[in-house]
Amino acid sequence: MxxxxxxxxxxxxxxxxxxxxxxxxxxxxxxxxxxxxxxxxxxxxxxxxxxxxxxxxxxxxxxxxxxxxxxxxxxxxxxxxxxxxxxxxxxxxxxxxxxxxxxxxxxxxxxxxxxxxxxxxxxxxxxxxxxxxxxxxxxxxxxNDNVMGGRIADYSAKVLNYKRAAVVDDRTAYGAGVADVFLRTAEKNGMTIVSREYSTDKTTDFKGILTHIKAQNPQVVFYGGYYTQAAMLARQMVDLGVNAILVGGDGICSPEFSRLSNNVLDNKMFCAQGGAPLDxxxxxxxxxxxxxxxxxxxxxxxxxxxxxxxxxxxxxxxxxxxxxxxxxxxxxxxxxxxxxLGPVKFDDQGDWVDAPVTVYKLSGGNLTPLQAK
The missing domain is CATH 3.40.50.2300 (Response regulator)
Structure with a gap:
């Protein structure tokens, strides 16, 4: 001291x-x-x-x-x-x-x-x-991922009414964890997982993965990972004509995603992020x-x-x-x-009790809150 x-x-x-x-x-x-x-x-x-x-x-x-x-x-x-x-x-x-x-x-x-x-x-x-x-x-x-992965799966199935999803994750603790939750929740909601693919947190070329995914004709591509790789994935989805929306957890829910992807998926990217909208x-x-x-x-x-x-x-x-x-x-x-952020109480494991989560849509190059809980 x-x-x-x-x-x-x-x-x-x-x-x-x-x-x-x-x-x-x-x-x-x-x-x-x-x-x-x-x-x-x-x-x-x-x-x-x-x-x-x-x-x-x-x-x-x-x-x-x-x-x-x-x-x-x-x-x-x-x-x-x-x-x-x-x-x-x-x-x-x-x-x-x-x-x-x-x-x-x-x-x-x-x-x-x-x-x-x-x-x-x-x-x-x-x-x-x-x-x-x-x-x-x-x-x-x-x-935690159980809430965020579940929420974006619920939104994809129950609000957007999509039936077919492909899942890609970067094999990190975060990416794999949130992808697993999305997959399980999507299947419970009646969605069909048409493909499960893997990359890394340093992958820059997704064309092989996307070529395989495109043949399965998904309506939704879920990416478990972070915004830098997600932006590359988005650009290559458009290049290869993969006609699907991109969804993910908080790792892709960054204003940087729009900039790095040249906003190629405007109105076609959705993500779940912990917390209520700042404003x-x-x-x-x-x-x-x-x-x-x-x-x-x-x-x-x-x-x-x-x-x-x-x-x-x-x-x-x-x-x-x-x-x-x-x-x-x-x-x-x-x-x-x-x-x-609001009232905070921790449970016996150190988790925030009733932590809020918000679904966002990329619109006009900005992340717009759609659904909070």
Missing amino acids: MFSVAAIGVNTFGFSYANAETIVKIGTAGPLTGSSAQSGKDDERGVQLAINELNSRKLVIAGQPVKFQLVSVDDQGDPKVGVNVAQKLVDDGVAAVIGHYNSGVSIPAARIYNDAHVVMITGASSNPQLTKLGFPYVYRLAT SLPDGKNFRSKFKSTFSADVDTYAPAFYAATLLVADAMQKANSTSPEAYSKVMREQSFTSM
């Missing part, structure tokens, strides 16, 4: 005293390089904005003024790198980690944090396996404005969740009157919180 002279006061005997400032390190980890760097930077900015606000409040915890300090690391979206940077954050003495972005990174990194008794709370990683690990220091302020939240438009003025950039996808997660951790510290994870993590498990 670091101390510095932060304030001067006078005690009852008239002597001046120095009130020491406690530095609380907050880690954030995500892909700051590579194909998902836009998302990683967006998440980091959400955490930084929250820390700026916390420091402006000049909080006092356990009788000490507290200053929060960001420690950001690049996990490259790679599980092995993620474990290494998780250990680095632990060694740096962080009190909490807001991250990671990718489920495939969060799952192995979670053990590092839990063993060190450091709180980890992700605003994005959606694979259900993360919280099924049963780690008491791990939390998810996001909707529908009471403080959503204000958050968007503050984000833009601070970073000269627009909100991408999960900055609001990473922002809210950071503030929630600080709120738990205040309620526990301690910056020790052993103390404030118990508060996170037991109490309810008010956040920009």
